[in-house]
Amino acid sequence: MLSRLIGTKLREMRGHLRSEEESTLRAPLFFVLSAIFWAMLYRGSLWIVNQAVGIQPVGDLLVQKLLAITFLVFLALLTFSNIVTVFTTFYLSDDLQFLMSKPIPDDELFTSRFLESLSESSWIVVVFGLPIFIAAGVGVGAPWGYYGMLGTTLIPFVALPTAIATLLALAITNLLEATRTRDILMFFGLIAFTGLFIAIRAYRPERLLNPESFESIGQMLDLLSAPTSAYLPSEWCMQILMPVLFNSGPPDYWDLGLLYSTPLALYFISAWCHRSLYERGYSKAQEGRHGPSLLTNLRNWIFERTESLRGGLDEGVASLREKGDDAISxxxxxxxxxxxxxxxxxxxxxxxxxxxxxxxxxxxxxxxxxxxxxxxxxxxxxxxxxxxxxxxxxxxxxxxxxxxxxxxxxxxxxxxxxxxxxxxxxxxxxxxxxxxxxxxxxxxxxxxxxxxxxxxxxxxxxxxxxxxxxxxxxxxxxxxxxxxxxxxxxxxxxxxxxxxxxxxxxxxxxxxxxxxxxxxxxxxxxxxxxxxxxxxxxxxxxxxxxxxxxxxxxxxxxxxxxxxxxxxxxxxxx
Amino acid sequence: MSDDSASSSHTGQPRVVLRNLVKRYGDFTAVDHLNLEAPEGQVFGVLGPNGAGKTTTLRMITGLLQPTEGTILVDGIDMIEDPTAAKRQTGFIPDRPYVYDKLTAFEYLRFIGGLYHMSADKIAERIEDMLELFELAEWGDSLIESFSHGMKQRLVFAGALLPEPRLMVIDEPMVGLDPQGHHLVKQLFQDLAHEDGLTVLLSTHTLEVAEDVCDQIVIINHGQIIARGTLQELRIESGADEGSLEEVFLALTEESDEERAEAVAARFGRD
Incomplete structure (x- = not known):
């Protein structure tokens, strides 16, 4: 059943690409433009890495810090895009009405939707994140093992936000009033955005580009060598990749274990919770689709209060009459x-x-x-x-x-x-x-x-x-x-x-x-x-x-x- | 009845002329060399089974689709050569009333008037008339999103008639209308055609409506016209002399599995 669900999605994508409504140039154009952009991103990243490496004696630490920021930004982007995608694929997608009426086992529906969310929300980040990580490897002169380890690290790194998002969405649709789900989404969006801003500002990245702004070399080393947080998956990736990047020892296998076991555990917990709670959440989400959101209520309130400013039907007709014979543009x-x-x-x-x-x-x-x-x-x-x-x-x-x-x-x-x-x-x-x-x-x-x-x-x-x-x-x-x-x-x-x-x-x-x-x-x-x-x-x-x-x-x-x-x-x- | 004998019983000048109209989607031929003349001042029904090519034909006449081959003349204006001028003569009512629901009814009608380049005072006059005719005057200043399906359908009717078109094309007019709406619309079609001289081209599966209001009927199957004429002429052609339109329709569109398979294969270019 799972292979059928995924296969249907893939056939749908293939049909979309073959559709006569779309241009035949679509795929080649996308490939060429992406390749050019990818190459530019790679060149730009390589330039920054080379500049950073040249600032001695802290070049390596600078590269580390810049990569840590990159991982953190990607984590925030993935979290945000997964929350949006998971709500759509699990609760609002049009094909769900059909699928929910069919005898599809819970776990298989969950897994197919999970994989769909994962691929939809992650491909852009992976494709356009790779040139940055590869540039770091080339700039530093990393061994081949770094690139292999990069692939090994990125897979669980992108799966983790999807697993968190499925649990979060399940909780929101079950716990909160259905009509409030969209407000909650907006709220989470703003929280994620603010969190990203605060996290990046805490790094003060501009100081990294300007070593002379530090009062002493000791102060700079302190800042550069301080880890962000041992609880953040972006930090786990750093602990795994940095020793390999600088050829300074084996990767941190404890963090590698964490990076794989966490999304796996969350995936199974989420699948288990979905067995008993998904139908209720789906049903409530359908109610929420049609009810007015907080902002819609506010809009209605403003619409009613501004009637005198806007003018009603009679005023509208009268104002048209005033214009007489002039054609309306x-x-x-x-x-x-x-x-x-x-x-x-x-x-x-x-x-x-x-x-x-x-x-x-x-x-x-x-x-x-x-x-x-x-x-x-x-x-x-x-x-x-x-x-x-x-x-x-x-x-x-x-x-x-x-x-x-x-x-x-x-x-x-x-x-x-x-x-x-x-x-x-x-x-x-x-x-x-x-x-x-x-x-x-x-x-x-x-x-x-x-x-x-x-x-x-x-x-x-x-x-x-x-x-x-x-x-x-x-x-x-x-x-x-x-x-x-x-x-x-x-x-x-x-x-x-x-x-x-x-x-x-x-x-x-x-x-x-x-x-x-x-x-x-x-x-x-x-x-x-x-x-x-x-x-x-x-x-x-x-x-x-x-x-x-x-x-x-x-x-x-x-x-x-x-x-x-x-x-x-x-x-x-x- | 052959295609070329089309307008033998028509009274007025042709408002719509279709010549060798073809629409293909890849290998599939949705409309296959269709010829038709719809005269002014008549309600013209287009009937046919599902997938026959009715909606595709109507959509080409309104400029929503471009034909692969052939000519469409609306009031003598070529839809391909000068679509803007041809569309100015045309009003269209789709089967589902999708409209900008963040506008009020008044704003929607003013928008339509603007698209048709009408003068401001004419728009004002027509908005009042249309809201009155379709019993929407009380709702003129309400957002369309608060309207029921039937109210939206009536608003689409109002919008289509606002610029006083010479041709009305209507796809499944009765979807979502209550019995009063049915009555209003049927009466309206006849008034528009017989009193105002419009040509009303309507496609419907509700054969009772077609029987009640259509002056002439064409039946399309597999992208081609298989019969046309008044109801009486169709009765004679089908051999169902005293039959209802439903019996006539079933007799004319009846085919064996082999005939159907052959026709479908032909539409996919697998002769």
Whole structure:
């Protein structure tokens, strides 16, 4: 039975890949882009490892600390993505209605869902985490045994959060009122995010890049050699891998035992608990699907209280009459519809809190990086461009989360758009214009605040703003356009759409666009930036100005191409 | 009855013309060289067993699907060449009323009016008329998510009629409607066709509705038209002279297992 359940899932995936609705270029494109991104991540990680190794006498300890942070971040990411995935696969997935009505043994249903959650929530982390760990091995000159041990360590490391998440989800669906499950999910999301922030801040990673900020070498050694917590699986991985990485002895077999026995034990405990508690939890989760969440109740309250501001039916009709013969703009209606739907969807509100948290964390961390920039590692030019790139990546991530799923979220309502007398290009343009403003505002806020914080000169502030503006405009269109190339009309979960196959392609391409614009404008920005500071300009010519202009215009080209591609892909599906 | 004798009994000009319409999904032929003319001012029923190609045909007429081959003319406008202009003449009601449920009924209708580029005062007038006609005036300022299935269906009707289309395409109109809704809609179809001159193209499995309201009927099976005409003409063709539409339908679509297997194989290109 288990092999049948898993086999069905695999056949479903194969059918999806073979589907004629999807482009035949889909898999090769994904492979090529992923390979390029993977190689870039590897090169970047190798550079950092080499820099760290060069800082003597603490190079090895620095590499250890950076790897410990990486493991910790991955642990947090895996925990968060597993909680979201487990709720979907175990309690909310549409095929459960069919499976629950069939005589499938409890343990086999549990195991098939467990493996599905594990693969869904872990593959991105594993694929994109590997170049970092491999770079550490290459940078340090680790023996071959390190790479074998890395594989041995990562398997239980990714399984552990899945096992914890299944138990957590079982407890939540059984213990709490059904209608509160979504609120609890939001709560756990925020807790996980805050926990990650606190954990990383406790490391103060910027100090690791700036050894001179320590008062004495002893103080630095103390910080570097202190373990995080013996209870954290990320620390177990460190204890297993570090001796092998530095060829300094055998791995810690006690921690290896812990790393394997813990997820195994939790898996069996979870399977045992599921036998008696799963059906009750599943049933309550179905009730919770339809009840209003805390935020929906709040939305309803606001909706009722603002009726006088909004105006009722009579006021609406009267305001239309006032406009007389003027035709109502279709583009304006598309934008307005999207904005109303988004604002009234209370499930999106918690995501806005996450955006606020990202902005705050960004600015706080940026101030720390400024301290590091006074040293040789970064330099002022490096800091300025690091900030621009980071801002660009925040824009890519933000558009990926909110704009990429926009077309998919039309879902079953999409017939109205297809049947209406508007072109698909106009429909996508409406989505782009409607959602571009928040992305531009966040980008501008981040770039101005961060540049003001470190007192960049006026030209750098202005140029940073212009670069971020064109990037925001282009990336927003790219998110909408590629969201239409890889739509998931049957998936109502925006967070899952934002982490889908197409979204990964969008993220990689988006980062390329950001890096291209920054590279193209580099010389001109630095030349005039130096002049504005009263320093000598760079030696640049006409060609640098032309390249910079081309760089600034590229996002507009990207926007036009993305919208056309998106419309073309949607037409092909018809 | 042959395809080419289509409009022999029609009274008006053709509002919809389908010529050699084909829709293939890979090897599977859903609609196979279909020819049809639906005149103005008539309720035109499209019937057929499950998987016959009815919904695919209607969806191509409304621009929701693109044909693999063939021509669709709506009021003389080519749906492939100028879909925007053709869709401006068309209203569509799907079998399930999926609408933006975070909008109010008023906002939804204003949105539809905007998509059809209507003037503001015309939208205001039509919103009032439609909300009144479909008994939704009290709910005009409520979020659609609070509506029952039947109310949503009535709202979709209101939205489809708001821009005063010349062609109404309706897929399974009675799903989710209560008996009053049934009565209202059946009367509405006849009024729209016979008083306002619209062409109403409807696909349904509820043969009683088709019998009550359709001026003409086509029966599709395996992607092709197998019969067409008034109910009386179909009775004669099927040999069920005094029969109900159900008896006529069953007689016309009856086939042996071998015939069915052969037809399905042909649709998959395995002649």
């Amino acid at each position: 279709d583009l304006q209606q598309l934008v307005r519809k999207d904005q109303l739907v988004f604002l009234r969807d209370a499930s999106q509100w918690s995501q806005l809190l996450v955006v606020l948290a990202i902005m705050l964390i960004y600015l706080v961390n940026y101030k720390y990086f400024e301290i590091a920039s006074h040293q040789k590692l970064f330099g002022e030019v490096g800091l300025y461009y690091f900030n621009l790139a980071a801002c660009g990546f925040v824009v890519v991530a933000l558009a990926g989360r909110f704009l990429f799923p926009a077309v998919s979220l039309e879902g079953k309502n999409f017939w109205m758009i297809l049947q209406a007398p508007i072109s698909l290009e106009k429909f996508l343009t409406g989505k782009w214009l409607g959602a571009m403003t928040p992305v531009v505002v966040v980008g501008q806020f981040l770039i101005w605040t961060s540049n003001m914080l470190v007192q960049q000169n006026w030209f750098h502030c202005l140029m940073g703003s212009v670069i971020t503006l064109v990037i925001s405009i282009g990336i927003a269109a790219m998110a909408v356009g590629l969201g239409a190339v890889y739509p998931q009309f049957h998936n109502p979960n925006a967070a899952k759409i934002a982490s889908s196959f197409g979204a990964v392609i969008y993220m990689i391409l988006g980062m390329f666009v950001v890096l291209f614009v920054l590279a193209a404008t580099f010389h001109v920005t630095m030349h005039y930036g130096n002049l504005a500071s009263g320093e000598d300009g760079w030696n640049i010519g006409l060609v640098h100005h032309v390249v910079a202009l081309a760089g600034l215009l590229t996002p507009f080209g990207v926007a036009a191409v993305s919208i056309r591609l998106g419309a073309h892909a949607l037409r092909k599906r018809m």
